[in-house]
Amino acid sequence: MTDTLAGAVTAPMVRAWIEKSAKVLADNRAHLTELDSPIGDSDHGNNMDRGFKAVLEKLPQGDDIGAMLKSVAMSLISKVGGAAGPLYGTMFLDGAKPLAGKTSLTGEELARFFDDAVAGVMKRGRSDVGMKTMLDALAPAAKAFREEIANGSDMPAALKAAAKAAEQGMEATIPMQAQRGRASYLGERSIGHQDPGATSSYLILQAFSDAVEEAVQ
Amino acid sequence: MKKLVNNAEDVTVEQLKGFGLACEDIDVHFDPNYVCVAGGVQDRVALVSGGGSGHEPLHGGYVGTGMLDAACPGQVFTSPTPDQMFEAGKAVNGGRGILQIVKNYTGDVLNFQMAADMLRDEGIEVRNVIIDDDVALKDSLYTAGRRGLGTTVIAEKVCGAAAREGYDLDRLAALCKKVNIHGKSMGMALTSCTTPQNGTPSFELPDDEMEIGIGIHGEPGIMRSKIKSADEVTEILTDRILDDEAYTRNLSEWDPAKGDWVDVEVTDITLQKGDEVIAIVNGMGGTPLSELYTVYAKLADLTARRGVKIVRNLVGNYITSLEMAGVSITLVKTDEEILRLYDAPVKTPALRWGM
Numbered sequence: 001m002t003d004t005l006a007g008a009v010t011a012p013m014v015r016a017w018i019e020k021s022a023k024v025l026a027d028n029r030a031h032l033t034e035l036d037s038p039i040g041d042s043d044h045g046n047n048m049d050r051g052f053k054a055v056l057e058k059l060p061q062g063d064d065i066g067a068m069l070k071s072v073a074m075s076l077i078s079k080v081g082g083a084a085g086p087l088y089g090t091m092f093l094d095g096a097k098p099l100a101g102k103t104s105l106t107g108e109e110l111a112r113f114f115d116d117a118v119a120g121v122m123k124r125g126r127s128d129v130g131m132k133t134m135l136d137a138l139a140p141a142a143k144a145f146r147e148e149i150a151n152g153s154d155m156p157a158a159l160k161a162a163a164k165a166a167e168q169g170m171e172a173t174i175p176m177q178a179q180r181g182r183a184s185y186l187g188e189r190s191i192g193h194q195d196p197g198a199t200s201s202y203l204i205l206q207a208f209s210d211a212v213e214e215a216v217q
Numbered sequence: 218m219k220k221l222v223n224n225a226e227d228v229t230v231e232q233l234k235g236f237g238l239a240c241e242d243i244d245v246h247f248d249p250n251y252v253c254v255a256g257g258v259q260d261r262v263a264l265v266s267g268g269g270s271g272h273e274p275l276h277g278g279y280v281g282t283g284m285l286d287a288a289c290p291g292q293v294f295t296s297p298t299p300d301q302m303f304e305a306g307k308a309v310n311g312g313r314g315i316l317q318i319v320k321n322y323t324g325d326v327l328n329f330q331m332a333a334d335m336l337r338d339e340g341i342e343v344r345n346v347i348i349d350d351d352v353a354l355k356d357s358l359y360t361a362g363r364r365g366l367g368t369t370v371i372a373e374k375v376c377g378a379a380a381r382e383g384y385d386l387d388r389l390a391a392l393c394k395k396v397n398i399h400g401k402s403m404g405m406a407l408t409s410c411t412t413p414q415n416g417t418p419s420f421e422l423p424d425d426e427m428e429i430g431i432g433i434h435g436e437p438g439i440m441r442s443k444i445k446s447a448d449e450v451t452e453i454l455t456d457r458i459l460d461d462e463a464y465t466r467n468l469s470e471w472d473p474a475k476g477d478w479v480d481v482e483v484t485d486i487t488l489q490k491g492d493e494v495i496a497i498v499n500g501m502g503g504t505p506l507s508e509l510y511t512v513y514a515k516l517a518d519l520t521a522r523r524g525v526k527i528v529r530n531l532v533g534n535y536i537t538s539l540e541m542a543g544v545s546i547t548l549v550k551t552d553e554e555i556l557r558l559y560d561a562p563v564k565t566p567a568l569r570w571g572m
Contacts, residue, residue: 185361
């Protein structure tokens, strides 16, 4: 393992992340839909799976990370539907904006990607951490990633920490009362259920960590 | 699951094919999916709506002369995607802008906003008006706010007539917002419903229980109880509507001066003695028309006792939730403008009078 590999996320790694995300979401299709059943409308697994299948079909060749992530955004926007389509679409779109033409990302660039992605989801969803949404997984992950990079961790370690923070954030949604999305209509009855959006966000971040770890090994 | 489907993944497309063949005045487009009036729109504001499939006749059934110009159906119970509204909007754009009527569900609101942004980039002026008339929800601070129910049908009818009278975009949006704050709805379910994709009921509801305050996407409501008589159920829904206090919330709308989406504070009317209303007794899809008339009898009695006069009514399946058994009641306070436009001729697959 060389310093360059440990210190940067390359275009093939981003491609591997996207492909792994599609696989993990397909594998978890029934699980996500099951989570969506008591507090949503039982379609999150189907929608994410359909969306990421379209992502793979349309993913451009080449090493332009910004173009790849923008393509992911457009596919999700046009294929996922529900709230998840525009929210995940905005996440990738806003995150990808400064990355056009880049073929590898430094820790700082990836930290900014995560920050921009989180800010985009907050604005589009008029939402914040603690409302039982995907932000409960995404925001702690972005924060953890930035801290790890600031402390000098290498890329695989920082992504691992981000995925761990997302997992904890996902689990933290269980006792929360939903304040956004369809789950919010249940009031206190939304308590005790893990948020499906936070779960898919965790799965995508875990896929990122796994893809980069496999690539550098 | 017992349903007339072929392949669960294809239901939306197969149903649209049949709809297009059955309705000769309507064009159906695929990939992206939308339906629109044949011949397009000339020199007036175009009216577009949409939402998840499974609520038929909403919205495709209201496309036609005097109502919607285009409708964008999503997957079952899933909001349509921006590319659908983008293509539908371009197809029906008559050069005077587009009004999008959007039911207040998070997915619908976000997807229609993205579509409006895309259409604006093409040089087409767009306003989105949100319908949030579901009085089952008391507060909007800790929820996504009241959902869009039956007032949507009245808004589409009234605004469709106004667009053909030549209302400009801002006047039409103002009218649509007025209908929204004049409308109040509440629904209940006797049974759950099953989307073809999932094959199992969206929520469990025992044989002897009912769910009050449901939306239209198979999501559970706000409270559950042992099943009650038709009169008692009607009284619960009607009282909640008649007693509903002025409801204040922020709704997102496009501010052309700022060039951004802004939150605007909106407050509902309350229904008063002497008010005249349009009433909808709406079946959720699995309740026979006969039972809806039982509900209407009690509704007419309850409103009359409170001095609220029903001047027009719709009894039937207008905004459904697949095969769910249950009912929703909508009351929209009328004034001269709303009633005149409501009475204007309309010719759509699901609503037709005067022509």
